[in-house]
Amino acid sequence: MAGSLGLTTNGAVQPKAAAPISRDRLLLLSPALIAILVFLVTPLIFIITYSFLTPGTYGGVEWVFSTDAYVQFLFERDLFTEDLVFSNAYLSIYSRSALQAIVATVICLIIGFPTAYFIATRPVSQRTAWVFLITVPYWINLLIRTVSMLFIIRDEGPINHALIALGVTSEPIRMAYTDFGIALGLVYSYLPFMVLPIYASIERFDFRLMEAAYDLYSDRWTILRKIVLPITKPGIIAGSLLVFIPSLGSFIAPDLLGGGKNLMIGNLIALQFQGSRNWPFGSASAVILMTIVLIVLIIFARRRAQAAGH
Amino acid sequence: MARNSPRTLRRYPGFRWVAGGCLLLLYGPMIVITIYSFNSIRSITTWGGFSFDWYLKAFNNPNIQSATANSLIIAIAAATTATALAVAASLAMIRGPRFKGSEFGFALINLPLMVPEIVTAVASLIFFLAVGINLGLTTILLAHIVFCIPFAYMPIAARLEGIEGFYEDAARDLYASRWETFRYVLLPMMLPGILSGYVLAFIISLDDFIITNLVAGPGATTLPLAIYGMVRVGFTPEINAISTMMLGVSMIFVTVSYLIGRSGAKSKGS
Amino acid sequence: MAGAVPGLSNSVALGIMKPPSTDQVAVSIKSVVKTFGEGPGAVTALDDVSLDIADNEFFTLLGPSGCGKTTLLRIIAGFEDLTNGAVFLYGDEIEQLPPNKRPVNTVFQHYALFPHMGVSENVAFGLRRLKHDEAAIRSRVSEMLELVQLDQLADRLPAQLSGGQQQRVALARALAPNPKVLLLDEPLSALDLKLRQAMRVELKQLQEDTGITFIFVTHDQEEALTMSDRIAVMSAGQVQQIGSADDIYERPVNRFVADFIGDTNLLEVKVTGTAAKGAVTCETGQGIKLTCLPAGAPKKGDRAHVSIRPEKITLTQPSRAKDAIPCTVGRLIYLGTDTQCLVNLDDGTEIMVRNQNAHGSALQFGTGDKAALKLDDGAARLLMD
Numbered sequence A: 001m002a003g004s005l006g007l008t009t010n011g012a013v014q015p016k017a018a019a020p021i022s023r024d025r026l027l028l029l030s031p032a033l034i035a036i037l038v039f040l041v042t043p044l045i046f047i048i049t050y051s052f053l054t055p056g057t058y059g060g061v062e063w064v065f066s067t068d069a070y071v072q073f074l075f076e077r078d079l080f081t082e083d084l085v086f087s088n089a090y091l092s093i094y095s096r097s098a099l100q101a102i103v104a105t106v107i108c109l110i111i112g113f114p115t116a117y118f119i120a121t122r123p124v125s126q127r128t129a130w131v132f133l134i135t136v137p138y139w140i141n142l143l144i145r146t147v148s149m150l151f152i153i154r155d156e157g158p159i160n161h162a163l164i165a166l167g168v169t170s171e172p173i174r175m176a177y178t179d180f181g182i183a184l185g186l187v188y189s190y191l192p193f194m195v196l197p198i199y200a201s202i203e204r205f206d207f208r209l210m211e212a213a214y215d216l217y218s219d220r221w222t223i224l225r226k227i228v229l230p231i232t233k234p235g236i237i238a239g240s241l242l243v244f245i246p247s248l249g250s251f252i253a254p255d256l257l258g259g260g261k262n263l264m265i266g267n268l269i270a271l272q273f274q275g276s277r278n279w280p281f282g283s284a285s286a287v288i289l290m291t292i293v294l295i296v297l298i299i300f301a302r303r304r305a306q307a308a309g310h
Numbered sequence B: 001m002a003r004n005s006p007r008t009l010r011r012y013p014g015f016r017w018v019a020g021g022c023l024l025l026l027y028g029p030m031i032v033i034t035i036y037s038f039n040s041i042r043s044i045t046t047w048g049g050f051s052f053d054w055y056l057k058a059f060n061n062p063n064i065q066s067a068t069a070n071s072l073i074i075a076i077a078a079a080t081t082a083t084a085l086a087v088a089a090s091l092a093m094i095r096g097p098r099f100k101g102s103e104f105g106f107a108l109i110n111l112p113l114m115v116p117e118i119v120t121a122v123a124s125l126i127f128f129l130a131v132g133i134n135l136g137l138t139t140i141l142l143a144h145i146v147f148c149i150p151f152a153y154m155p156i157a158a159r160l161e162g163i164e165g166f167y168e169d170a171a172r173d174l175y176a177s178r179w180e181t182f183r184y185v186l187l188p189m190m191l192p193g194i195l196s197g198y199v200l201a202f203i204i205s206l207d208d209f210i211i212t213n214l215v216a217g218p219g220a221t222t223l224p225l226a227i228y229g230m231v232r233v234g235f236t237p238e239i240n241a242i243s244t245m246m247l248g249v250s251m252i253f254v255t256v257s258y259l260i261g262r263s264g265a266k267s268k269g270s
Numbered sequence C: 001m002a003g004a005v006p007g008l009s010n011s012v013a014l015g016i017m018k019p020p021s022t023d024q025v026a027v028s029i030k031s032v033v034k035t036f037g038e039g040p041g042a043v044t045a046l047d048d049v050s051l052d053i054a055d056n057e058f059f060t061l062l063g064p065s066g067c068g069k070t071t072l073l074r075i076i077a078g079f080e081d082l083t084n085g086a087v088f089l090y091g092d093e094i095e096q097l098p099p100n101k102r103p104v105n106t107v108f109q110h111y112a113l114f115p116h117m118g119v120s121e122n123v124a125f126g127l128r129r130l131k132h133d134e135a136a137i138r139s140r141v142s143e144m145l146e147l148v149q150l151d152q153l154a155d156r157l158p159a160q161l162s163g164g165q166q167q168r169v170a171l172a173r174a175l176a177p178n179p180k181v182l183l184l185d186e187p188l189s190a191l192d193l194k195l196r197q198a199m200r201v202e203l204k205q206l207q208e209d210t211g212i213t214f215i216f217v218t219h220d221q222e223e224a225l226t227m228s229d230r231i232a233v234m235s236a237g238q239v240q241q242i243g244s245a246d247d248i249y250e251r252p253v254n255r256f257v258a259d260f261i262g263d264t265n266l267l268e269v270k271v272t273g274t275a276a277k278g279a280v281t282c283e284t285g286q287g288i289k290l291t292c293l294p295a296g297a298p299k300k301g302d303r304a305h306v307s308i309r310p311e312k313i314t315l316t317q318p319s320r321a322k323d324a325i326p327c328t329v330g331r332l333i334y335l336g337t338d339t340q341c342l343v344n345l346d347d348g349t350e351i352m353v354r355n356q357n358a359h360g361s362a363l364q365f366g367t368g369d370k371a372a373l374k375l376d377d378g379a380a381r382l383l384m385d
């Protein structure tokens, strides 16, 4: 089992010793790798470096080492005494972002699991069509999708017009430019990421287990809780991560649907390079976001390796 | 209908409605905006008749024209470059025995997918400013090429993995040089994967907003940037028209890519 | 391009003409060693293999799965490097030549027909790479398709052909450039029995008509015995015996060959002396005395094995004759033309006997009957390992 994953250390089956890369293959591989090294890895090194510098007066940086950008997350420097005073202004943006991302993930799960289950129990011919329909939105311009969401939930949008016309409410219900709007936008943006991995794991699910459980006096909902959910957990975890990670760093949904008032990390970072122009602080925020994402991914990879080991 | 059949026992009441709701959520807003783009009057509440007026207006807007041109130029250039790089990289990664550092190579190719987009955006911005490349179409293009690479790579590599090594052996056996083997055997067999990778890279480039927004600089505008600028000012039916067009373009490309991929998967078995 | 091989570009003359038979060596394999991987996980696929394959010969590599047949073929074709040794093609060392510079073509096990090209384009592929002119290519392709009786299907794609038809296209494609040597890796293994039997005859005919040296790989001994001029029996990366079908069946050199080709009875014996015409006498543990022709040079007192084919033993009524071996009849298996009996010698050793039913000899016995075995002249072969 473990051997096939290359995890054997002293097992019988040794993985084949890897040889140095041949010249031809290096030549073929280099252009892509160099492009990524120069235009992505180097910029990432730059941003880590910048996060330890001093902000310049008009944007940019001065090459003086400083950890202020990180200190700024937790403390504020008192204007007169220069003392560091605890402040949660930025920390709260991070926790708000995390909360928004969690809410979006949970809603996606509540919608995504039944949808995935429903698709997986369709006849094979219909499944392809369903999967296609769920996949398409992922490839459609996120900005435009968010714009169309804003269009319909605005105070002057068709939903509020309809509600007023039907007499449900006399004033428009405020949805755009609220936390609700952001959550809706995040769910709308990343829902396909939840459905597809869960679908993949339910499709592999052996439905005879369900018959065995019925046979042993379980009812539908017990079976769902005790059999289907535990067995499809890998798909659920994968889907949750795929929604949580981009939600945490999202920019478009909070920007358009939050109206620029309810900031999330993504907006905070972008702002530092536009409005308030504190590059080291913006860099530090980006580094922290990247670190959080990395940690989540590593924990996930670990768990998966462990699960595969058993 | 039988009460106890394998199908009915698997069913959960309500799941059908959730699935329907899921589709409604995903497609509802897009359908609504499409409908309004054909409304001849500005009103949300009344239907003034079917018309293409807003499309004509959008077409005649010089800002939109130049943004469209920029978007297309960048998408074509970025997708072409990224696809070429991905084809070469896939040949190196997938043909021949595992080599030292192949995991590293694989991780690097997929890195653009791992890093949060906003981080890539600001990192690219400070990099371009630091090394002194003027922000504009060039910087947009460079950034797009990099994040298009993994999207082009995935279907191409998947396709290549499905092509057994003996076809290349057969070509070599029949006096084909390495280049001829690639040109006459491998390339045609990889074509579905390459096309589908190209299309995905093209859409991804055409759609990008966050990275483009930061590395574009003041002069260069792409279609998503133009739409964003207009939305910030206020909704106009013109926005609906442009949005609908972009939705349509993405829709067509995804479907094409899907159909190519499927025909590729079918002929692979022979 | 092809000119890099001495004589190739000229030799790829169009037309099938049997060249005058020569005693020239077509392919010479000298002490070839091939190891895959390094360190503790290394696999030695070929362990000091030496062979000479004559011009015009139908030469077969026969052996169980994993014995290194494909590896040897791939080394001749140029798809694998050697770890040690040398390969010569008509006297020239070819190690440095890439596969596309070797005047050798392969019929692949799974045919490897290019799926995006039609039948005639597949057949033309090698000719195009050799830069033949268009008219010559066209006539050669139709000639080849006629040869394999596929001229009706020239425009089909490989996916639209049956397994047997694909096999013929693969054959036509490999023959079209008129290679000096044709390598065939289990080309018939994907076909059903009837088609396989028909193709055996056709392949043999084709080899005789074209005069091309065929190196044919199979693990099916019947295929090897019916088609080959000579057979190399391989096991565990080594050549066990090279010889004609008759040689390896009648005169195996060791236990592996005797056991692998056909059915046989192997008895442990001790050499007791010599007899006329190079034969020796020996005795089993139970005291049965046998006269047999030896493989190698046995000395008195050597421990060895005797191989006796089941069809060279006759089951008879109990007899007091000196050469009759007493036994008890065990199980009888009716096989149509033959009956196979398993009999036990007095010490319990089980012997397989197969007798034709025409004589009715074996059918008259029942399980538990006392009987005797009589060996044909020269039935026993002494193997020294």
Ligand SMILES: Nc1ncnc2c1ncn2[C@@H]1O[C@H](COP(=O)(O)OP(=O)(O)OP(=O)(O)O)[C@@H](O)[C@H]1O
Residues within 6 Å of the ligand: C036, C037, C043, C044, C045, C063, C064, C065, C066, C067, C068, C069, C070, C071, C072, C219
């Ligand atoms: N590329 C390779 N890497 C490692 N080992 C290999 C490789 N190719 C072959 N081998 C090993 O070399 C040995 C001989 O393989 P080969 O394919 O020549 O056998 P074969 O006689 O053709 O068997 P079969 O009848 O099953 O085709 C086997 O043990 C095989 O596992």
Ligand SMILES: [Mg+2]
Residues within 6 Å of the ligand: C069, C070, C071
């Ligand atoms: Mg083989």
